[in-house]
Amino acid sequence: MSIHYPSGQGPVHFQKPLVNKKTSRYQSTYSKRGMSLEKEINESNQYYLATHQAVIHKKPTPIQLVKVDYPKRSAAVIREAYFRRPSTTDYNGIYKGYYIDFDAKETRNKRSFPLKNFHQHQINHLMACVAQGGICFAFIKFTTLDLLYLLPATKLFEYWQDQKNGGKSSITLATIKKDGIKVEYGLNPRLQYLPAIDQLIAIYEKGEKHE
Amino acid sequence: MSIHYPSGQGPVHFQKPLVNKKTSRYQSTYSKRGMSLEKEINESNQYYLATHQAVIHKKPTPIQLVKVDYPKRSAAVIREAYFRRPSTTDYNGIYKGYYIDFDAKETRNKRSFPLKNFHQHQINHLMACVAQGGICFAFIKFTTLDLLYLLPATKLFEYWQDQKNGGKSSITLATIKKDGIKVEYGLNPRLQYLPAIDQLIAIYEKGEKHE
Numbered sequence: 001m002s003i004h005y006p007s008g009q010g011p012v013h014f015q016k017p018l019v020n021k022k023t024s025r026y027q028s029t030y031s032k033r034g035m036s037l038e039k040e041i042n043e044s045n046q047y048y049l050a051t052h053q054a055v056i057h058k059k060p061t062p063i064q065l066v067k068v069d070y071p072k073r074s075a076a077v078i079r080e081a082y083f084r085r086p087s088t089t090d091y092n093g094i095y096k097g098y099y100i101d102f103d104a105k106e107t108r109n110k111r112s113f114p115l116k117n118f119h120q121h122q123i124n125h126l127m128a129c130v131a132q133g134g135i136c137f138a139f140i141k142f143t144t145l146d147l148l149y150l151l152p153a154t155k156l157f158e159y160w161q162d163q164k165n166g167g168k169s170s171i172t173l174a175t176i177k178k179d180g181i182k183v184e185y186g187l188n189p190r191l192q193y194l195p196a197i198d199q200l201i202a203i204y205e206k207g208e209k210h211e
Numbered sequence: 212m213s214i215h216y217p218s219g220q221g222p223v224h225f226q227k228p229l230v231n232k233k234t235s236r237y238q239s240t241y242s243k244r245g246m247s248l249e250k251e252i253n254e255s256n257q258y259y260l261a262t263h264q265a266v267i268h269k270k271p272t273p274i275q276l277v278k279v280d281y282p283k284r285s286a287a288v289i290r291e292a293y294f295r296r297p298s299t300t301d302y303n304g305i306y307k308g309y310y311i312d313f314d315a316k317e318t319r320n321k322r323s324f325p326l327k328n329f330h331q332h333q334i335n336h337l338m339a340c341v342a343q344g345g346i347c348f349a350f351i352k353f354t355t356l357d358l359l360y361l362l363p364a365t366k367l368f369e370y371w372q373d374q375k376n377g378g379k380s381s382i383t384l385a386t387i388k389k390d391g392i393k394v395e396y397g398l399n400p401r402l403q404y405l406p407a408i409d410q411l412i413a414i415y416e417k418g419e420k421h422e
Contacts, residue, residue, distance in 0.1 A: 055339045057299055060273035063289065078274065081289040088268055092303065094310035097344030101305070128266045133308030 037106045037141045037148075041091065044189035053194060056093030056100055062086055088125045091139075095194065098201060099134040101126065102150070106141045112170040113140055115163050123160050126153040135200050139183075139193070140176060147173075149180035150196045152203065248317045248352045248359075252302065255400035259306075265405060267304030267311055273297055299336045302350075306405065309412060310345040312337065313361070317352045323381040324351055326374050334371050337364040346411050350394075350404070351387060358384075360391035361407045363414065 038058070048054040067080035089103040103126075105117045118138070126136045136153035151171075159171050181196040249269070259265040278291035300314040314337075316328045329349070337347045347364035362382075370382050392407040 049339065052339070052342060055336070055343055055345075060271040060297075062271035063274050063292075075293050078289060078292040078294070081274075081292060082286050083289070086271075094312070094340055094343040094345045097310070099305035099308070099310040125266070128260065128263070129305055131263060132266055132305040134266075134305045 036143070037104050037139070038090075040191040041104055041139065041193070044191040044193060045091075045093075047189040048194060054093060054095040054100070056091060056095065058091050059086065059088065085119075085121065087121060089122055095135075095197060096201070098197075099129065099132070100197065101129045101134050101136045102139050102153075104139040104141070106143050108144050109170075110142065110144055110173070112172045113142070113176060114170045115159060116169065118156070118160065123157065127157065130154060130157075135197060135204060137200060140180070142173065145173075146185075148183035148185075148191070148193075149176050150183060150193065150200060151176055151180040152200060155179040247354070248315050248350070249301075251402040252315055252350065252404070255402040255404060256302075256304075258400035259405060265304060265306035265311070267302055267306065269302050270297065270299065296330075296332065298332060300333055306346075306408060307412070309408075310340065310343070311408065312340045312345050312347045313350050313364075315350040315352070317354050319355050320381075321353065321355055321384070323383045324353070324387060325381045326370060327380065329367070329371065334368065338368065341365060341368075346408060346415060348411060351391070353384065356384075357396075359394035359396075359402070359404075360387050361394060361404065361411060362387055362391040363411060366390040 042058055045054075045056045045058070048056065062084040063078075064082040064084050065078060065080075066082070067078075069077045069079050071077065089101055091104065092099070092101045094100065103118070103122055105113070107113050107117065129136045130153050137150045138153065138156050139148070140151055141148045159168070159175075163169055181199045183191060183193045183196045186192040253269055256265075256267045256269070259267065273295040274289075275293040275295050276289060276291075277293070278289075280288045280290050282288065300312055302315065303310070303312045305311065314329070314333055316324070318324050318328065340347045341364050348361045349364065349367050350359070351362055352359045370379070370386075374380055392410045394402060394404045394407045397403040
């Protein structure tokens with residue numbers, strides 16, 4: 001095994017510390033931000049994998065290794081490393097022959113979703129995947145309302161460009177309701193997002209036929 | 212940002228230490244094994260991305276975080292963490308609307324490729340992706356011969372099953388030449404593997420029509 005990183009990508013400073021303590025022992029819930037949606041999606045992915053419906057995984061967070069110890073007769077221990085900014089979105093995989101690519105984002109807002117949750121590199125990656133024919137979207141959760149939507153990447157690009165041209169810095173919930181596909185809760189998996197992807201695929205195939 | 216791992220996946224002990232020193236400062240070439248093929252593939256991927264031909268990335272190695280420091284006014288420092296066994300292959304992405312998934316493997320052997328380079332979880336992952344219609348393969352390099360092949364995952368499954376039934380523990384180069392698609396070196400990128408994927412896609416489409 002060897003690890004290589006694209007050149008010019010040094011360690012990044014995250015905008016916020018993941019927890020507020022100076023030093024903390026890691027727990028499974030070390031960050032509130034985005035936690036519950038990610039957990040829900042990961043559980044759905046495990047269910048979809050086990051039932052042969054889709055193969056979608058969360059990508060590991062890239063790490064810049066600096067120092068690693070190799071104790072005798074036990075596992076290698078990373079003693080100094082830094083988080084890196086990912087060059088892609090968090091999730092990708094395959095469903096019914098389609099390449100699936102998305103990022104999961106949460107907001108506690110009740111009326112709109114702030115575009116600052118996205119970064120230019122994520123938009124660039126989604127654009128490159130859309131150009132290759134991928135089914136790409138943002139998985140958005142309004143946590144206080146418990147509302148979930150898949151927002152097609154092509155719509156996200158419009159709002160992103162509009163913002164760069166001095167337009168609104170957020171997408172209203174009304175707009176997301178209009179442009180997005182609602183994700184319903186169920187029993188198993190709790191988060192049933194493949195039916196919403198089916199709708200995105202139908203929209204994509206319809207768009208392809210118009211060309 | 213939050214990180215979750217599938218349950219039941221504790222830190223893994225790698226078969227070999229990545230380097231032989233007890234403690235080592237990390238360098239860009241900290242492991243010989245698999246290094247040059249991975250570097251070649253990563254460079255090709257960067258070229259294919261920049262020229263809008265394909266979006267294929269190497270997945271980061273998953274890490275189990277244990278202790279992280281958050282110094283004031285500087286980046287978070289990982290102080291204790293362990294390597295985890297990935298649950299997927301190393302590379303995936305999209306090309307011409309097709310989901311692409313593969314692992315890169317090198318051997319210094321001149322006559323055959325040892326199947327012990329693969330692990331059951333990688334085979335399982337490739338099987339799940341093939342079932343969804345992905346273009347899946349092993350990217351195999353005979354380093355001393357400088358020969359490269361894409362071996363279709365479906366062929367790999369046959370040899371893997373044969374080995375489990377007491378058959379041969381390696382695939383001969385002659386077999387790989389027969390069942391695989393040769394990858395040619397070029398100028399830019401040095402490793403021209405998209406034309407080989409085109410051939411795999413043609414084989415896949417032909418197979419689909421026979422159904």
